[in-house]
Amino acid sequence: MRMYDIIAKKRDGYKLTESEIRYFVDGVTSGEIPDYEISALLMAMFIRGMDDEETSVLTDAMANSGDSVDLSGFGDLSVDKHSTGGVGDKTSLIISPIVAALGCKVAKMSGRGLGHTGGTVDKLESIPGYRTSVSPEEFIGITEKVGLSLVGQSGNMAPADKKLYALRDVTATVNSIPLITSSIMSKKLAAGAKNIVLDVKVGSGAFMKTPEDAESLALSMVNIGKRCGRKVSAVLTDMNTPLGCAVGNSLEVTEAVGVLKGEVHGELRDVCIVLASEMVSLVYGIPEDEAEKKVLDVLDSGAAYEKMKEWISASGGDVSYVENTELFAKAEYEKTVVSPTDGYITGMNAEKIGTASVILGAGREKKSDLIDHSAGIIISAHTGDYVKKGEVLCTLYTNKEKSLDCAERLYLDALELGEKMSEKSPTVYKIIR
Numbered sequence: 001m002r003m004y005d006i007i008a009k010k011r012d013g014y015k016l017t018e019s020e021i022r023y024f025v026d027g028v029t030s031g032e033i034p035d036y037e038i039s040a041l042l043m044a045m046f047i048r049g050m051d052d053e054e055t056s057v058l059t060d061a062m063a064n065s066g067d068s069v070d071l072s073g074f075g076d077l078s079v080d081k082h083s084t085g086g087v088g089d090k091t092s093l094i095i096s097p098i099v100a101a102l103g104c105k106v107a108k109m110s111g112r113g114l115g116h117t118g119g120t121v122d123k124l125e126s127i128p129g130y131r132t133s134v135s136p137e138e139f140i141g142i143t144e145k146v147g148l149s150l151v152g153q154s155g156n157m158a159p160a161d162k163k164l165y166a167l168r169d170v171t172a173t174v175n176s177i178p179l180i181t182s183s184i185m186s187k188k189l190a191a192g193a194k195n196i197v198l199d200v201k202v203g204s205g206a207f208m209k210t211p212e213d214a215e216s217l218a219l220s221m222v223n224i225g226k227r228c229g230r231k232v233s234a235v236l237t238d239m240n241t242p243l244g245c246a247v248g249n250s251l252e253v254t255e256a257v258g259v260l261k262g263e264v265h266g267e268l269r270d271v272c273i274v275l276a277s278e279m280v281s282l283v284y285g286i287p288e289d290e291a292e293k294k295v296l297d298v299l300d301s302g303a304a305y306e307k308m309k310e311w312i313s314a315s316g317g318d319v320s321y322v323e324n325t326e327l328f329a330k331a332e333y334e335k336t337v338v339s340p341t342d343g344y345i346t347g348m349n350a351e352k353i354g355t356a357s358v359i360l361g362a363g364r365e366k367k368s369d370l371i372d373h374s375a376g377i378i379i380s381a382h383t384g385d386y387v388k389k390g391e392v393l394c395t396l397y398t399n400k401e402k403s404l405d406c407a408e409r410l411y412l413d414a415l416e417l418g419e420k421m422s423e424k425s426p427t428v429y430k431i432i433r
Protein backbone atom coordinates (compact mmCIF):
# COMPACT_ATOMS: atom_id res chain seq x y z
CA MET A 1 0.00 0.00 0.00
CA ARG A 2 1.26 3.51 -0.76
CA MET A 3 0.18 6.77 0.84
CA TYR A 4 0.41 8.40 -2.59
CA ASP A 5 -2.39 6.15 -3.92
CA ILE A 6 -4.57 6.67 -0.82
CA ILE A 7 -4.23 10.45 -1.13
CA ALA A 8 -5.07 10.36 -4.86
CA LYS A 9 -8.09 8.11 -4.23
CA LYS A 10 -9.59 10.44 -1.62
CA ARG A 11 -8.66 13.51 -3.69
CA ASP A 12 -10.78 12.07 -6.51
CA GLY A 13 -13.72 11.54 -4.17
CA TYR A 14 -13.62 7.77 -3.69
CA LYS A 15 -14.37 5.90 -0.51
CA LEU A 16 -11.35 4.52 1.36
CA THR A 17 -11.27 0.88 2.47
CA GLU A 18 -10.86 -0.22 6.07
CA SER A 19 -7.31 -1.44 5.41
CA GLU A 20 -6.33 1.87 3.77
CA ILE A 21 -7.60 3.85 6.76
CA ARG A 22 -5.89 1.53 9.26
CA TYR A 23 -2.64 1.71 7.26
CA PHE A 24 -2.84 5.50 7.47
CA VAL A 25 -3.49 5.59 11.25
CA ASP A 26 -0.76 2.99 11.93
CA GLY A 27 1.73 5.05 9.92
CA VAL A 28 0.72 8.27 11.69
CA THR A 29 1.16 6.61 15.10
CA SER A 30 4.53 5.04 14.29
CA GLY A 31 5.79 8.25 12.71
CA GLU A 32 6.53 6.50 9.40
CA ILE A 33 4.28 8.74 7.29
CA PRO A 34 5.75 12.22 6.75
CA ASP A 35 3.74 15.28 7.77
CA TYR A 36 3.27 16.44 4.16
CA GLU A 37 1.51 13.20 3.19
CA ILE A 38 -0.64 13.22 6.34
CA SER A 39 -1.59 16.85 5.68
CA ALA A 40 -2.44 16.13 2.05
CA LEU A 41 -4.77 13.30 3.04
CA LEU A 42 -6.36 15.41 5.78
CA MET A 43 -7.11 18.12 3.21
CA ALA A 44 -8.57 15.55 0.80
CA MET A 45 -10.73 14.17 3.65
CA PHE A 46 -11.77 17.71 4.57
CA ILE A 47 -12.83 18.58 1.02
CA ARG A 48 -14.28 15.24 -0.09
CA GLY A 49 -15.71 14.18 3.26
CA MET A 50 -16.11 10.65 4.58
CA ASP A 51 -19.16 8.49 5.05
CA ASP A 52 -20.15 6.90 8.39
CA GLU A 53 -18.34 3.66 7.60
CA GLU A 54 -15.05 5.43 6.88
CA THR A 55 -15.47 7.72 9.90
CA SER A 56 -16.17 4.83 12.23
CA VAL A 57 -13.09 2.89 11.03
CA LEU A 58 -10.97 6.03 11.42
CA THR A 59 -12.38 6.55 14.94
CA ASP A 60 -11.78 2.95 15.98
CA ALA A 61 -8.22 2.94 14.58
CA MET A 62 -7.39 6.19 16.41
CA ALA A 63 -8.98 4.94 19.66
CA ASN A 64 -6.75 1.87 19.49
CA SER A 65 -3.57 3.76 18.60
CA GLY A 66 -2.46 4.02 22.27
CA ASP A 67 -3.54 3.29 25.84
CA SER A 68 -7.14 2.72 26.76
CA VAL A 69 -8.95 2.42 30.07
CA ASP A 70 -10.62 -0.86 30.98
CA LEU A 71 -13.90 -0.08 32.72
CA SER A 72 -15.44 -3.49 31.98
CA GLY A 73 -15.46 -4.24 35.73
CA PHE A 74 -18.24 -1.67 36.09
CA GLY A 75 -20.50 -3.50 33.62
CA ASP A 76 -23.12 -1.21 32.12
CA LEU A 77 -22.81 1.40 34.89
CA SER A 78 -19.85 3.36 33.51
CA VAL A 79 -20.75 6.72 32.07
CA ASP A 80 -18.82 9.67 30.68
CA LYS A 81 -19.73 13.16 29.58
CA HIS A 82 -17.90 15.24 27.03
CA SER A 83 -18.28 18.92 26.39
CA THR A 84 -17.11 20.42 23.13
CA GLY A 85 -15.79 23.29 25.25
CA GLY A 86 -17.13 26.51 26.63
CA VAL A 87 -16.61 29.46 28.91
CA GLY A 88 -17.66 29.05 32.54
CA ASP A 89 -18.50 25.42 31.84
CA LYS A 90 -18.19 23.78 35.25
CA THR A 91 -20.87 21.16 34.56
CA SER A 92 -18.52 18.17 35.09
CA LEU A 93 -17.96 19.26 38.70
CA ILE A 94 -21.71 19.22 39.32
CA ILE A 95 -22.98 16.37 37.18
CA SER A 96 -20.37 13.79 38.17
CA PRO A 97 -21.32 13.67 41.88
CA ILE A 98 -25.03 13.78 40.99
CA VAL A 99 -24.86 10.66 38.83
CA ALA A 100 -22.39 8.92 41.18
CA ALA A 101 -24.89 9.49 44.01
CA LEU A 102 -27.34 7.53 41.85
CA GLY A 103 -25.03 4.52 41.48
CA CYS A 104 -23.44 5.35 38.12
CA LYS A 105 -19.68 4.88 37.81
CA VAL A 106 -17.78 7.91 36.55
CA ALA A 107 -14.08 7.27 35.84
CA LYS A 108 -13.40 10.45 33.96
CA MET A 109 -10.36 11.92 32.30
CA SER A 110 -10.56 15.63 31.65
CA GLY A 111 -8.40 18.22 29.97
CA ARG A 112 -6.76 21.46 30.95
CA GLY A 113 -7.86 24.81 29.66
CA LEU A 114 -6.27 26.17 26.52
CA GLY A 115 -7.17 29.37 24.74
CA HIS A 116 -10.44 30.98 25.81
CA THR A 117 -12.00 27.82 27.31
CA GLY A 118 -11.30 26.45 30.77
CA GLY A 119 -10.50 22.87 31.74
CA THR A 120 -11.90 20.75 34.57
CA VAL A 121 -8.45 19.60 35.70
CA ASP A 122 -7.32 23.20 36.34
CA LYS A 123 -10.51 23.88 38.28
CA LEU A 124 -9.99 20.84 40.50
CA GLU A 125 -6.38 21.77 41.14
CA SER A 126 -7.58 24.96 42.81
CA ILE A 127 -8.62 22.68 45.72
CA PRO A 128 -5.46 22.22 47.81
CA GLY A 129 -4.25 18.62 47.79
CA TYR A 130 -6.48 17.35 44.96
CA ARG A 131 -4.45 14.90 42.89
CA THR A 132 -5.24 14.98 39.17
CA SER A 133 -2.49 12.52 38.33
CA VAL A 134 -2.87 9.10 39.93
CA SER A 135 -1.93 5.53 38.96
CA PRO A 136 -4.45 3.57 36.84
CA GLU A 137 -5.06 1.31 39.88
CA GLU A 138 -5.91 4.24 42.12
CA PHE A 139 -8.11 5.79 39.42
CA ILE A 140 -10.19 2.61 39.25
CA GLY A 141 -9.98 2.08 43.03
CA ILE A 142 -11.47 5.52 43.82
CA THR A 143 -14.22 4.93 41.25
CA GLU A 144 -15.03 1.58 42.88
CA LYS A 145 -15.15 3.08 46.35
CA VAL A 146 -16.80 6.46 45.72
CA GLY A 147 -18.38 5.94 42.30
CA LEU A 148 -16.36 8.79 40.88
CA SER A 149 -12.79 9.70 40.03
CA LEU A 150 -11.72 12.61 37.88
CA VAL A 151 -8.12 12.96 36.70
CA GLY A 152 -6.04 14.44 33.87
CA GLN A 153 -5.62 12.64 30.57
CA SER A 154 -3.01 9.87 30.45
CA GLY A 155 0.00 10.64 28.29
CA ASN A 156 -0.61 8.07 25.60
CA MET A 157 -4.34 8.08 24.92
CA ALA A 158 -5.18 8.20 21.21
CA PRO A 159 -1.70 9.39 20.14
CA ALA A 160 -2.81 9.33 16.48
CA ASP A 161 -5.33 12.05 17.33
CA LYS A 162 -2.66 14.15 19.02
CA LYS A 163 -0.56 14.09 15.85
CA LEU A 164 -3.51 14.61 13.49
CA TYR A 165 -5.00 17.41 15.58
CA ALA A 166 -1.68 19.29 15.66
CA LEU A 167 -1.47 19.07 11.86
CA ARG A 168 -5.14 20.01 11.35
CA ASP A 169 -4.57 23.05 13.50
CA VAL A 170 -1.93 24.41 11.11
CA THR A 171 -3.40 23.23 7.79
CA ALA A 172 -6.91 24.73 8.06
CA THR A 173 -8.52 21.29 8.35
CA VAL A 174 -10.00 21.45 11.86
CA ASN A 175 -13.55 22.29 10.90
CA SER A 176 -14.63 19.05 9.26
CA ILE A 177 -17.42 17.00 10.79
CA PRO A 178 -15.88 13.54 10.14
CA LEU A 179 -12.49 14.73 11.42
CA ILE A 180 -13.92 16.36 14.56
CA THR A 181 -16.09 13.29 15.15
CA SER A 182 -13.20 10.86 14.91
CA SER A 183 -10.99 13.10 17.05
CA ILE A 184 -13.48 13.48 19.91
CA MET A 185 -14.97 10.00 19.76
CA SER A 186 -11.61 8.21 19.57
CA LYS A 187 -10.65 9.76 22.91
CA LYS A 188 -14.04 8.93 24.42
CA LEU A 189 -13.83 5.31 23.21
CA ALA A 190 -10.31 4.95 24.64
CA ALA A 191 -11.59 6.35 27.95
CA GLY A 192 -13.68 3.20 28.23
CA ALA A 193 -17.21 4.22 29.34
CA LYS A 194 -20.15 2.20 28.05
CA ASN A 195 -22.45 5.23 28.11
CA ILE A 196 -21.49 8.63 26.76
CA VAL A 197 -23.38 11.93 26.85
CA LEU A 198 -22.04 14.64 24.57
CA ASP A 199 -22.65 18.26 25.48
CA VAL A 200 -22.41 19.98 22.11
CA LYS A 201 -22.11 23.72 22.64
CA VAL A 202 -23.71 26.16 20.22
CA GLY A 203 -22.98 29.85 19.82
CA SER A 204 -20.41 32.61 19.90
CA GLY A 205 -18.20 30.92 22.52
CA ALA A 206 -18.39 27.51 20.87
CA PHE A 207 -16.75 25.67 18.07
CA MET A 208 -20.10 25.30 16.30
CA LYS A 209 -21.65 28.73 15.89
CA THR A 210 -25.11 27.69 14.62
CA PRO A 211 -27.65 25.10 15.86
CA GLU A 212 -27.61 23.50 12.39
CA ASP A 213 -23.85 22.89 12.45
CA ALA A 214 -23.98 21.68 16.04
CA GLU A 215 -26.76 19.26 15.14
CA SER A 216 -24.79 17.82 12.21
CA LEU A 217 -21.79 17.26 14.47
CA ALA A 218 -23.95 15.77 17.22
CA LEU A 219 -25.69 13.38 14.81
CA SER A 220 -22.37 12.26 13.43
CA MET A 221 -20.86 11.64 16.88
CA VAL A 222 -23.92 9.78 18.18
CA ASN A 223 -23.96 7.62 15.07
CA ILE A 224 -20.29 6.75 15.22
CA GLY A 225 -20.41 6.05 18.97
CA LYS A 226 -23.26 3.62 18.41
CA ARG A 227 -21.46 1.92 15.53
CA CYS A 228 -18.52 1.47 17.89
CA GLY A 229 -20.71 -0.28 20.48
CA ARG A 230 -21.47 2.50 22.97
CA LYS A 231 -24.75 4.03 24.13
CA VAL A 232 -24.51 7.69 23.16
CA SER A 233 -26.70 10.75 23.17
CA ALA A 234 -25.99 14.42 22.57
CA VAL A 235 -27.46 17.53 24.17
CA LEU A 236 -27.14 20.79 22.23
CA THR A 237 -26.66 23.58 24.79
CA ASP A 238 -26.18 27.31 24.50
CA MET A 239 -22.75 28.95 24.55
CA ASN A 240 -23.73 32.40 23.30
CA THR A 241 -23.10 33.58 26.80
CA PRO A 242 -20.84 32.09 29.51
CA LEU A 243 -22.52 29.38 31.57
CA GLY A 244 -23.41 30.62 35.04
CA CYS A 245 -21.77 33.61 36.72
CA ALA A 246 -18.21 32.49 37.43
CA VAL A 247 -15.35 32.26 34.93
CA GLY A 248 -12.03 31.17 36.46
CA ASN A 249 -10.93 28.19 38.46
CA SER A 250 -11.64 28.52 42.21
CA LEU A 251 -14.50 30.90 41.37
CA GLU A 252 -16.09 28.15 39.29
CA VAL A 253 -15.56 25.50 41.99
CA THR A 254 -17.36 27.84 44.40
CA GLU A 255 -20.28 28.21 42.00
CA ALA A 256 -20.43 24.44 41.41
CA VAL A 257 -20.53 23.80 45.16
CA GLY A 258 -23.32 26.39 45.37
CA VAL A 259 -25.43 24.39 42.89
CA LEU A 260 -24.88 21.16 44.83
CA LYS A 261 -25.75 22.89 48.12
CA GLY A 262 -28.98 24.19 46.58
CA GLU A 263 -27.85 27.81 46.81
CA VAL A 264 -27.37 28.52 43.08
CA HIS A 265 -30.25 28.27 40.60
CA GLY A 266 -30.74 29.32 37.00
CA GLU A 267 -29.32 28.19 33.68
CA LEU A 268 -26.24 26.44 35.01
CA ARG A 269 -28.33 24.23 37.29
CA ASP A 270 -30.89 23.67 34.51
CA VAL A 271 -28.24 22.50 32.03
CA CYS A 272 -26.72 20.21 34.66
CA ILE A 273 -30.10 18.64 35.39
CA VAL A 274 -30.68 17.92 31.69
CA LEU A 275 -27.19 16.45 31.19
CA ALA A 276 -27.27 14.37 34.39
CA SER A 277 -30.76 13.08 33.58
CA GLU A 278 -29.57 12.06 30.14
CA MET A 279 -26.66 10.14 31.70
CA VAL A 280 -28.90 8.37 34.21
CA SER A 281 -31.45 7.61 31.50
CA LEU A 282 -28.75 5.99 29.32
CA VAL A 283 -27.20 3.97 32.14
CA TYR A 284 -30.45 2.55 33.54
CA GLY A 285 -32.45 2.55 30.30
CA ILE A 286 -35.24 4.58 31.92
CA PRO A 287 -37.30 7.45 30.47
CA GLU A 288 -35.92 10.97 30.77
CA ASP A 289 -38.62 12.18 33.21
CA GLU A 290 -37.98 9.28 35.59
CA ALA A 291 -34.25 9.99 35.43
CA GLU A 292 -34.85 13.68 36.08
CA LYS A 293 -36.85 12.88 39.19
CA LYS A 294 -33.93 10.83 40.54
CA VAL A 295 -31.52 13.68 39.74
CA LEU A 296 -33.68 16.23 41.55
CA ASP A 297 -33.98 13.90 44.54
CA VAL A 298 -30.20 13.68 45.09
CA LEU A 299 -29.80 17.40 44.51
CA ASP A 300 -32.57 18.34 46.94
CA SER A 301 -31.62 15.80 49.62
CA GLY A 302 -27.99 16.93 49.66
CA ALA A 303 -26.80 13.43 48.62
CA ALA A 304 -25.00 14.86 45.57
CA TYR A 305 -23.24 17.45 47.73
CA GLU A 306 -22.17 14.71 50.17
CA LYS A 307 -20.91 12.69 47.21
CA MET A 308 -18.80 15.64 46.07
CA LYS A 309 -17.15 15.84 49.48
CA GLU A 310 -16.50 12.08 49.52
CA TRP A 311 -14.95 12.31 46.05
CA ILE A 312 -12.74 15.32 46.80
CA SER A 313 -11.53 13.72 50.01
CA ALA A 314 -10.77 10.36 48.33
CA SER A 315 -8.74 12.28 45.72
CA GLY A 316 -6.56 13.95 48.37
CA GLY A 317 -8.36 17.30 48.28
CA ASP A 318 -8.93 19.40 51.40
CA VAL A 319 -12.67 19.05 51.83
CA SER A 320 -12.87 22.06 54.13
CA TYR A 321 -12.62 24.20 50.94
CA VAL A 322 -15.83 22.60 49.70
CA GLU A 323 -17.53 23.03 53.06
CA ASN A 324 -16.43 26.65 53.25
CA THR A 325 -15.51 28.15 49.88
CA GLU A 326 -14.49 31.39 51.63
CA LEU A 327 -11.21 29.57 52.34
CA PHE A 328 -10.09 29.87 48.69
CA ALA A 329 -7.29 32.41 48.35
CA LYS A 330 -8.59 35.76 47.11
CA ALA A 331 -6.90 37.56 44.25
CA GLU A 332 -5.05 40.67 45.39
CA TYR A 333 -6.76 43.06 42.94
CA GLU A 334 -10.36 43.41 41.91
CA LYS A 335 -12.23 45.86 39.74
CA THR A 336 -15.89 46.29 38.97
CA VAL A 337 -16.83 46.93 35.37
CA VAL A 338 -19.85 49.20 35.00
CA SER A 339 -22.26 49.81 32.19
CA PRO A 340 -21.37 52.81 29.96
CA THR A 341 -25.05 53.39 29.16
CA ASP A 342 -28.66 52.39 29.93
CA GLY A 343 -29.98 49.47 27.96
CA TYR A 344 -30.63 45.78 27.54
CA ILE A 345 -27.73 43.37 27.23
CA THR A 346 -28.56 41.89 23.85
CA GLY A 347 -25.44 39.80 23.40
CA MET A 348 -22.32 38.61 25.20
CA ASN A 349 -19.44 37.23 23.22
CA ALA A 350 -18.37 34.28 25.35
CA GLU A 351 -15.07 33.89 23.52
CA LYS A 352 -14.02 37.47 24.36
CA ILE A 353 -15.07 37.03 27.98
CA GLY A 354 -13.04 33.81 28.13
CA THR A 355 -10.06 35.68 26.70
CA ALA A 356 -10.49 38.45 29.30
CA SER A 357 -10.28 35.79 32.03
CA VAL A 358 -7.11 34.39 30.44
CA ILE A 359 -5.57 37.88 30.49
CA LEU A 360 -6.39 38.11 34.21
CA GLY A 361 -4.44 34.88 34.74
CA ALA A 362 -7.23 32.28 34.87
CA GLY A 363 -6.12 30.45 31.74
CA ARG A 364 -3.13 29.85 29.57
CA GLU A 365 -2.25 31.08 26.11
CA LYS A 366 0.60 28.54 25.79
CA LYS A 367 0.62 25.04 27.24
CA SER A 368 3.53 25.97 29.53
CA ASP A 369 1.80 29.01 31.10
CA LEU A 370 0.99 28.83 34.82
CA ILE A 371 -2.57 29.30 36.02
CA ASP A 372 -3.64 31.69 38.75
CA HIS A 373 -6.45 29.76 40.44
CA SER A 374 -7.92 32.84 42.11
CA ALA A 375 -8.16 34.95 38.93
CA GLY A 376 -11.31 35.34 36.88
CA ILE A 377 -14.61 37.09 36.48
CA ILE A 378 -17.90 37.11 38.36
CA ILE A 379 -20.68 38.17 35.99
CA SER A 380 -23.48 40.25 37.53
CA ALA A 381 -25.59 40.98 34.44
CA HIS A 382 -26.40 38.49 31.69
CA THR A 383 -28.00 38.60 28.23
CA GLY A 384 -31.60 39.81 28.52
CA ASP A 385 -30.95 41.93 31.65
CA TYR A 386 -31.67 45.67 31.65
CA VAL A 387 -28.82 47.73 33.10
CA LYS A 388 -28.55 51.38 33.99
CA LYS A 389 -25.50 53.52 33.26
CA GLY A 390 -22.98 52.90 36.06
CA GLU A 391 -24.55 49.62 37.14
CA VAL A 392 -22.10 46.78 37.80
CA LEU A 393 -21.74 44.34 34.90
CA CYS A 394 -19.06 42.14 36.39
CA THR A 395 -16.11 42.04 38.80
CA LEU A 396 -12.61 41.18 37.62
CA TYR A 397 -10.15 39.38 39.93
CA THR A 398 -6.42 39.10 39.37
CA ASN A 399 -2.97 39.16 40.93
CA LYS A 400 -1.64 41.10 37.91
CA GLU A 401 -2.85 44.64 38.47
CA LYS A 402 -1.75 45.71 35.00
CA SER A 403 -4.11 43.22 33.34
CA LEU A 404 -7.24 44.89 34.75
CA ASP A 405 -7.60 47.66 32.16
CA CYS A 406 -7.10 45.38 29.20
CA ALA A 407 -9.55 42.78 30.60
CA GLU A 408 -12.09 45.55 31.26
CA ARG A 409 -11.83 46.79 27.65
CA LEU A 410 -12.24 43.27 26.32
CA TYR A 411 -15.23 42.61 28.58
CA LEU A 412 -16.99 45.77 27.47
CA ASP A 413 -16.18 44.93 23.87
CA ALA A 414 -17.80 41.52 24.38
CA LEU A 415 -21.13 43.07 25.30
CA GLU A 416 -23.84 44.31 23.00
CA LEU A 417 -26.19 46.83 24.56
CA GLY A 418 -29.42 47.88 22.90
CA GLU A 419 -32.69 49.65 23.54
CA LYS A 420 -34.84 46.63 22.81
CA MET A 421 -34.68 43.28 24.50
CA SER A 422 -33.50 40.67 22.01
CA GLU A 423 -34.80 37.13 21.89
CA LYS A 424 -32.82 35.00 24.29
CA SER A 425 -31.35 31.77 22.93
CA PRO A 426 -32.69 28.60 24.53
CA THR A 427 -30.54 26.96 27.24
CA VAL A 428 -31.01 23.54 25.64
CA TYR A 429 -31.69 23.43 21.90
CA LYS A 430 -32.23 19.76 21.32
CA ILE A 431 -31.39 16.24 22.51
CA ILE A 432 -30.25 13.70 19.96
CA ARG A 433 -30.47 10.06 20.94
Ligand code: URA
Binds near residue numbers: 174181183
Ligand atom coordinates in the same frame (compact mmCIF):
# COMPACT_ATOMS: atom_id res chain seq x y z
N1 URA B 1 -12.00 18.83 20.08
C1 URA B 1 -11.27 17.74 19.78
O1 URA B 1 -10.84 17.00 20.66
N2 URA B 1 -11.03 17.49 18.47
C2 URA B 1 -11.49 18.24 17.48
O2 URA B 1 -11.24 17.94 16.33
C3 URA B 1 -12.23 19.38 17.82
C4 URA B 1 -12.48 19.64 19.13
